[in-house]
Amino acid sequence: MKLRAGVVGLGKQAVDDHIPGLTGAEGAELVAVCDDNAELVREHQYRLRVVGYTDFRDMFRHERLDLVIVTVPHHIGQEVIATAAEHSVHVLKEKPFATNMREARELTKQCEDAGIQLMVTLQRRFNPIYTSFMQLADQIGTPFLADGQYTLCVDDPSDGWRGQSATAGGGCVIDMGYHLVDMILWYFGLPDRVLADMSVQARPDRTYDAEDTALIHFGYDSGLYGSLLLSRYLGPKTEQIRLVGSRGVVHLERGRIRRLTNDGEAIESLSREQAWPSAATCQIDYFCRVIEGLRPNVSGPHANLVHMSFIEACYESAKTHAYVNPEEIQ
Template identity: 55%
Template structure:
């Protein structure tokens, strides 16, 4: 029997990924939607032909979903998760998991107390391009250098709630950077030292305080070290993670992963240009299997405490002017 699913928050991510993913799912049916904007809600109701609600609590009580996909602004996520946990409704939550380590701990406890599963949406984990990386890394000797980059240009990087630290928890590090940080932690674990430089100066007088550009330096207790460049101002659009080892390297980009010889010759390559559309559905179906007890939840609150610690270390290092050990944040 299919799971009853609802979507709370009808912004870009919900419209582009979560709703299409749900409609294509073989394990879940969309039974309701929710958004605080009446016009957005009415438009999607007419399109999807499902009940719509302004308030999350009303949706939860009336539609009685098995789980909800929560895709609300960062600052609103905590209250929605609390409402779901109080009713025993499971949560597939748009990243980030939380806006601080303290909030992450609180939400983890809320989910435990409510006996609900929460999984953070990270679609790259359901794309074979990204899942194949671990095996390729085993073939490049000892990795010692990481070069990560995720950049794109938007004319107004401080637009809306994303430009307000109080609402967003931060800028490009906690928002778009969450994907690159997740790959780093997935493949290598939590670093032992982090230091970040970031700014809000791309638009002089822009009136926002959430960073538009950041450079993060990091290192491990081994000889592995590297940097991440994040920007929502810098063109052209670029997304890559390059890991260099003693016998070669692995270059991961959107839709492609390559293993390179020492001189840069491509030894093997995997491409999957149509993965993004299917990854959203794969993620939803996986969560249904988690709820059925057939799969482990590897993207739950306990795992994402590490993400919160890494991000908090970036912001603290800027204030302290020195490296911070993310493990100390835990």
């Protein structure tokens, strides 16, 4: 029998990823949607033939749900998760896990006390392009340099709730950058030191305090070091990680991964086109197996406390202009 799922928040992420993912999932079925925009609710309620709500509290009271996918503005997430926990409903949460470390610890305790599973949506972990990275990395000798880039162009970084740290928790680091941070932690573990600089100067004619651009340097005592460039004002849209070793390079992009010689000659390549909804479906089915006790939770609260320690280290470093050890923040 399929698990009964609800979706709270009908923005682009829900419409493009999570709802199509549920449509293709074997383990769950969509039975209810919720958004504070009544017109959006009516549209999706009719199109999807599900029950619609404009208040998530009503949805939890009236629907018998097994899990909920939460895709709301960052500052609302904790309240939705707390309400889900009160009703013993498992949560698949769109990144980020929380807006700061204090909130992350509170959420971790709430989930533990309620005995529910929470998993943060990190679709790249369910895409073979990304899962192939370490297999190729084993073939390039001793790695010593990693650099990543995730950029896109938002015309007005001040627009909406994402422009203010009070509602977003921060800008490109905690929001879009969460995926790149996850990959660094997934592939290499938590760095021993982080140094970050950030900008809110892309649009001097606008007022906002959530960073539009960040440059993050990180290093490990093993000798590996690297940098991340994150920006929501630098086009075209780019997502890549490059790992340089003593006997070659691994270059990962959104739809392709290649192993190269150190002078840039391609040795092998793997590509996957137009497969993003498939990754969302895989993630949902995996979460259903987590709920049933058949799989480990690869992106649960405790794992994401590590993500938050890296992110908090970035913000602390940007304030102090000094290296910060993320381990000291956990």
